Amino acid sequence: MFVLSAITLFAAPAIAHTDHDGIWNVTVVTRTGSCQPTSSYPLVVTDGQVSGAADPSGSVGRNGVVRASLKGAFASGQLSGNADSGRWNSASAGMPCNGRWMATRQ
Template sequence: MRLARIRTLFVLSAMAAGTSLIAGPASAQTPYDGLWQVTFVTKTGSCEATARYPVTVADGRVTAAGAPISGTVGSSGAVRVSFSGASANGHLSGSAGSGKWNGASGGIPCSGHWEASRQ
């Protein structure tokens, strides 16, 4: 009887462990994860007038396929990004965001603003 009880506990423990392994670790999603369309607009300097990039936010990290964009989005929506030697910061809220950027083209400073919308 005692052996049967130990065997039952062992089987139940093994099943519970297997279930947790199948479920895997929870993903650390942020409220801003997903696909975003970002438009950079130059206000001063000789940088490209406008540039649009589809970017992906995953677990608070910003990346773009085929474009040198990387950065972070905090859980509060604070954005910090770098791209092609420039830097940008701002804020996302809900399905939109905006901010400022600074960089250079040919050694001449450029700056402007950016806008984002969730896709």
């Protein structure tokens, strides 16, 4: 579902060549609501900006703080090294959902 792409997930100011740049495999897990139970997506962080096939909006700060959004879903969390996780929530299409996301760098 598009929610994980939201974990494409990140909305802080762009920073050139961060330690978190690269390709990340993100898995989104729904804890509550009727959204898709689990989804996985590749996302790219370039100069701190998040991009991907689902056209997410967001950033990863120099300190690894993640803020992202995609079609009504919002994600936040922390990247550290080559893996980490965070939370997401969505009220898109009248379906309130929330859960966790996990990311690992390729």
